Amino acid sequence: MLFSSLLFLRLWRWLLPVCVVLLAGACASVEPRKASQPAFTTVYVVRHAEKDPTPGxxxxxxxxxxxxxxxxxxxxxxxxxxxxxxxxxxxxxxxTAEPLATARQLPVQPYDARQLAALAARIRREYKGQTVLVVGHSNTILETVEALGAPRPVPAVQDSEYDYLLQVRIPQDSTQAASAVARRYGVR
Structure with missing residues (x-):
C-alpha cells in the first residue's frame, strides 16, 4: 500500500505539470469569438430601369x-x-443606381461595360466579403455574372425585360465555384 501511494505521488508530480501545460495551451488557442468575414462576396446585378423608348x-x-x-x-x-x-x-x-446610392450615402462608381473582367477583378480585390450593386444593360448583365465566375442564371435578357435581379455569390474559398440566381423585382 505504501509503495503504491509513493508511486502515485511520483506519477502525480510528473503528470500535474504536463496537464497544466496542456490545459494552458488549450485555453490559449481558444480566442474570443470575433465577427468573422462573410464566407461570400455578394454582387447584385441589375439592368437599368425602363428607358424612354423614343427612337434615336x-x-x-x-x-x-x-x-x-x-x-x-x-x-x-x-x-x-x-x-x-x-x-x-x-x-x-x-x-437607376442613384436612389440606392443616395439612401446608403455611397457614390455611384463608374465602370466600363467593355471591361467586365476589370470590374470583376476590382470587386474581388476591394470588396471581398461585402455586398455590392452593379447596374448595367440588357446585353451586359449576364456577361457581368460570367465575368464574376458564375454561370448565367437565365439564358437571355430580352430588350423588354427590366425586372431581373441577379444575385452572384463568390465564395472566399477560391476552390469553390461562384453561383448565381435570378429573381424578379418590381412591377413586371
Missing part, C-alpha cells in the same frame, strides 16, 4: 415607370448591406 435618342433617360423601379430597387435591397454601387456612364444606368 443617344442617351435616353428613365420613364416614370423606370423611376418607380429604381425606387423599388431601394426597397428590394433594404436588408442587404450594400457597400458599393457601380454603374455605366449612361443616364439610365446612373438614374
Amino acid at each position: 435618342l443617344p442617351d435616353p433617360s428613365l420613364t416614370a415607370a423606370g423611376k418607380q423601379r429604381a425606387q423599388t430597387l431601394v426597397d428590394t435591397l433594404r436588408k442587404a448591406t450594400i457597400t458599393a454601387v457601380f454603374s455605366t456612364a449612361t443616364t439610365r444606368t446612373r438614374s
Whole structure:
C-alpha cells in the first residue's frame, strides 16, 4: 500500500505539470469569438430601369415607370448591406443606381461595360466579403455574372425585360465555384 501511494505521488508530480501545460495551451488557442468575414462576396446585378423608348435618342433617360423601379430597387435591397454601387456612364444606368446610392450615402462608381473582367477583378480585390450593386444593360448583365465566375442564371435578357435581379455569390474559398440566381423585382 505504501509503495503504491509513493508511486502515485511520483506519477502525480510528473503528470500535474504536463496537464497544466496542456490545459494552458488549450485555453490559449481558444480566442474570443470575433465577427468573422462573410464566407461570400455578394454582387447584385441589375439592368437599368425602363428607358424612354423614343427612337434615336443617344442617351435616353428613365420613364416614370423606370423611376418607380429604381425606387423599388431601394426597397428590394433594404436588408442587404450594400457597400458599393457601380454603374455605366449612361443616364439610365446612373438614374437607376442613384436612389440606392443616395439612401446608403455611397457614390455611384463608374465602370466600363467593355471591361467586365476589370470590374470583376476590382470587386474581388476591394470588396471581398461585402455586398455590392452593379447596374448595367440588357446585353451586359449576364456577361457581368460570367465575368464574376458564375454561370448565367437565365439564358437571355430580352430588350423588354427590366425586372431581373441577379444575385452572384463568390465564395472566399477560391476552390469553390461562384453561383448565381435570378429573381424578379418590381412591377413586371
